[in-house]
Amino acid sequence: MKFHITKLDNNWYSIKIEDESFVFEFYASGIPENPINNLCQNLILTINGFDTTSRFNLEPQVYILKLKINQNQYYLEIFNPKKDNSIFSKSGNFEKIILPIYRGIKKLTSINNSSEEINFEKVKKLENLVREKKSENKFQVDANNIVDWKSFHKEFRNELKFPDYYGENMDAWIDCIDDISEKSDVVIRIKNSRNLKNKNPEILKSLIECSQFVNTRKIDQGEKNRVILNLE
Numbered sequence: 001m002k003f004h005i006t007k008l009d010n011n012w013y014s015i016k017i018e019d020e021s022f023v024f025e026f027y028a029s030g031i032p033e034n035p036i037n038n039l040c041q042n043l044i045l046t047i048n049g050f051d052t053t054s055r056f057n058l059e060p061q062v063y064i065l066k067l068k069i070n071q072n073q074y075y076l077e078i079f080n081p082k083k084d085n086s087i088f089s090k091s092g093n094f095e096k097i098i099l100p101i102y103r104g105i106k107k108l109t110s111i112n113n114s115s116e117e118i119n120f121e122k123v124k125k126l127e128n129l130v131r132e133k134k135s136e137n138k139f140q141v142d143a144n145n146i147v148d149w150k151s152f153h154k155e156f157r158n159e160l161k162f163p164d165y166y167g168e169n170m171d172a173w174i175d176c177i178d179d180i181s182e183k184s185d186v187v188i189r190i191k192n193s194r195n196l197k198n199k200n201p202e203i204l205k206s207l208i209e210c211s212q213f214v215n216t217r218k219i220d221q222g223e224k225n226r227v228i229l230n231l232e
Contacts, residue, residue: 003104007112028056030117037119040105040126047129102130140189143196152203170210177214181225193231
C-alpha cells in the first residue's frame, strides 16, 4: 500500500491511496482543523494501542479513516458516513498498514518543512515512535527443531541469545523474556507452529501461557512493553 499526501493551495490537501489495482484519491480541507495534524496524532495513539478515527472534510462531504489494532495486527478502513459505505479496507502488520501512512506524512513534511499549518512537534514525536517500533526485538524460532522440552529450551537459548546461566525451565524462560522486553516489545515468530501443536501441544500451550503471564505482569507493573507471539 502507498499513501500519498500533497499540499495544495489555500490549505487543501490531496490524499491518494494505492494498493495493487485499487486507487482512490480525494481532497481534504485544512479547515476547521488540519487533517494531517489529526492523522499524525492518531497514528501516535494507534501505535500505542488505541483505536482512532480521523476526519477529512471535503466541504460538504466527509471521509473517515479508522485505524484499529488487535495485538500486532492493524486494520484500516476509509468510509463515507453520509452514504454509509466502506470505500477501502485493509488489514496487516505494522509494516503494511502504519508505515505507508507514516511515510506519506514524512514525505509531505519534508517538502513543506516551513509550513505553519503543520505541527512539526507531533511529526517528530511520531518519527521517534516509529523508530522505536522498528527497532523492537524480533526473533524467529523454528518449531520443527522442537521435539521435546530439552530441544525447546535449546532452540530458545540459541535464537534469543539467553545467558549461559539459563536454567532451562519455564520460570527461567519467563525471567529471560522479561529482561529482553524491558526496553521494547519482543516479537517471537514461531515458524511451523502447527507441527508443534500436533506433536507437542503441551509445549505450545505452556509457551502461550507463559507469554501471557509476562504480559499480565508488565501491565500490573505499569509497563507498556509486551511479548508478541506470531504463530505461523
